[in-house]
Amino acid sequence: MGLFYRIISLSIVLLAGTVFAQQNDSISIKQDIDNVEIVTSAKPNSIKAVSPLQVLTIETIEKIGIVSVSDAVRHFTGVMVRDYGGIGGLKTVSLRGFGAQHTAVSYDGITLNDAQAGMIDIGRFSLDNVSMLTLTHGQSDNIFQPARNFSSIGVLNIETRKPLFSNRRYEGKVRLGTGSFGLFTSSLDFSYKLNNKFALDVNGGWQRADGKYPYEMSNIIQVVEGKRINSDVDILRTEVNLYGNLSDSEKLQVKTYFYNSDMGVPGAVILRNPYSASRLNNRNFFTQIQYCKSFTDKFSYKPSVKYNYDYAKYTDDQSYGKTKDEFIQNELYVSNAFLYQLSKSFSISLAEDLAYSEMQNDSIKNNILKNPKRKTSLTSIASKFENERLTVTGSLFATYSQDKVVASQKSTYKRITPSLAMSYAILKGNKLRFRISYKDIFRIPSMTEAYCKQAGQPLKPEKARQLNTGLVLSTRLSETLDYLSVNVDAYWANVRDKIIIIPNGVLSSTSNKGKVRMSGFDTNINLNINLSEDMRILINGGYSFLEAIDITGSASTNKSYKDQIPYTPKHSGSASLSFDNPWVNFSYSLLASGKCYAKNQNLKENRVDGYTDHSISLAKELKLRSNKVSIQFSLLNILNKNYQIIKSYPMPGRSFRVTAGINF
């Protein structure tokens, strides 16, 4: 994207910041501004949750020295982040062996949707304005949400930072950073309290990198050395939020988001052919409005509207010519959610979502995929009983979706699925809770799956089912060990009607013949150690075991029968330790994974070796008048291993990052 455009966007954000920052504190003293929180975001309670719920706040993320949203998500259990390497590489989230298309991703309460590919690239989010990441395996406790938030077997929620306005009318932060491989990052966040009811927040970030990292990659028997080329990235993101606290019972949030990236697409490392010239320009714009009103103390209404525009352009320059492929998606989404509180413990909700997606793929030769349209209606009816000891939720989810591709071709998907969950306090005070949940859900084929040339018509939705049981312990052991939580969750799940490729004459076709069976367990531990008033140690750890096997057909027809499915390691885990003290905060983090296989058959030539990724970080915070100055240094992948998560995509070796910032 043009330098000119980029400068203008960043200038607007900076200008807004400087104008307001120049006003001195006397204004806030003169005017009688209520110290009312305009926006509240509650941290969800992972102890009481009926389904496994993991939370990472930005404070913890920064303490551990994590530098990206995808690295943070890798610290959750029951998660496989398919990372194609580098800053710009595609990163998708697969939960418990279901595949990335079964994971819903929501941004400040409203889900993102990609009807073309069916999965979300979390590589495009930055930690700059994130306040919290939560991951739910199963159904969320909060039944008052848009219906689409319940449409997947698991959800990753990204919550952005809301202004607190502790003693001023404005607040903000500036961050600048640099690092290995030509990395430069910058971000600015500025919030201003317009009046008692409204606050405006403007934030944005720009980062660029060369991405030319050296690697040593193990192929099947050879070790290949080289330097990643065509890996540069240039990413700009801006967001404007308007928060309204209209009354005690009325809240409003309006958000406008713009993202633009220009990057090289290095592709896989191909033996003996280092040439790479594929480029990607990605533009995403969306605006979302969410309003919530409580009419009486029993009845609440939450409507949401979102418009999303996505543009992707791939270009390539090969010996046979130059190519250009453009993909455009437009979506209009409306949700109406209602909550009725029958009593203090019992509530029911109804949510109805409508979505209309339209795609434009002029460069695709297949006429069918040129301009497909999809209409979807999602309905959720849920009920919840909650007191101090027992929480029970139950819901029914109904989908009706219709595709229109060419005039003659229409596909319809309809299904109703249930979910039921419970959490019970075995010991009072939530010291020990038992939970059990069952969710039956499905996913509609993505446009690419349903209408690519090889699609076996018609494709059915993929069905997914999960039963989870778990124990959660949370307690205070002593004044020093003032917080300990441990959870163990065991689960059994399967996918039926899985969309797979089967050999079939000239063009192998896709069909719903696949079946996968999963069983596993996740365990997490969090421990706070208070050494003294200003010295603390935080320890987090997680381990996942997952057996996800291919049970398509039978042993005589399927060469990978009972083999572990691709890119699903049996063992994976993470750990982190952070030591807060008045001098320099120190942290260490570890990501580890056992081996997995790149293709269906668990053969030696398909194996992707396991890895350990160690990182350390040092941080210092100073108070400068009423502002906070911070500096952080991180050393990532200390052992300098170019491990692979996706075969033939080596990860960067040892690298560093330095970030400095001011919070005002």
Place this chain on the structure above:
Amino acid sequence: MKLKNFFLKGMLCTLLASGFVSCESDDDEKPWVEPVVTTGAYILNNGSWHGNNASLSYYDFETDQLTERVFANVNSKDLGDTAEDMLIYGSKMYITVTESNVVFVTDLSGKIINTIAPLDADSKPDLPRYLAAAGGKVYVTLYSGHVARIDTTSCNIEAKAKVGAFPEEIAVSNNKLFVANSGYGSGNTVSVIDLNKFEEEATAIEVRSNPMRIKANSQGDVYVISAGDFETIPSVLQKINVGTNKVDSITTASKMAINGSTIYVIDSQYLGKQEKTKLRTYNMKNNKVDDKSFIGSDGDLNIDEISCMSVNPANGDMYIFKSSYVANGDVYIYSSEGEFKKRFDTGGINPMGAFFLTSK
């Protein structure tokens, strides 16, 4: 006695006379089948696209064993990404590995003699596709729109000739090269190159849309399969009459294998949806199509899953391949009469065919 002599002389004369008559008609026809002995078959596995997992297996007829990954074992190097074609010519073998942009020249055990990485004038990879040989030279088509000539002594490219867009298979007939210009689906010509001039002739031969497969028989006739557009235009086998360059359509077909005077046809059509696969044969001597399948129903091979085939020139054994893009392929071996003999896992993903090693 006089009558017997006359009779004998008469017979001698007629014998001599008939001798002359038969010599004249034998001069024009080359033999349809050359006797040859084969000792084994290499099976080339394409691998998965951008998976760096192409491989070469060897089926030894004497030990009746298939050994996997022979290239990797002999060279301690992986074959690369997307191996497309192989040619055994003289005492050397030539393997094209398209996405790795390499033509390997190896000895008959697979050991590398030379690695050729063709680049165009702007240093972009030429991407080699298919091979053919004649007169001590090996010719390889390049996706950049060229044919390269490799000298079999220096084992290097010595010249390039421009052809149409996205050329695929290449055949030699009557001192000329015939190149199928697929155009990545939008092409419809076959380029002709004289071996001495090594330059594309001004007029290319027009064929049906998307020509991909091209082979010559022992008589110098050239056969082309144009794959169509997978929507309304079917995949068709055509014959190019080499003298006139006139093109005749013979039958619908997607893949072919030539042995002696027979073309074995695999007819798997995708026209908006996948049709059932049919097998048939075409007799090149009398121009007749026989719709009877050339293999029996034993060996539990699902005909719809056949991807390609090769024929052993020594005994007419048919090697029928089943290709899965996610798991290793299979080869089903049938006798020339169509009787099932045995089956192997090909040791790699997406087998491209069998290439027979002949003994001298």
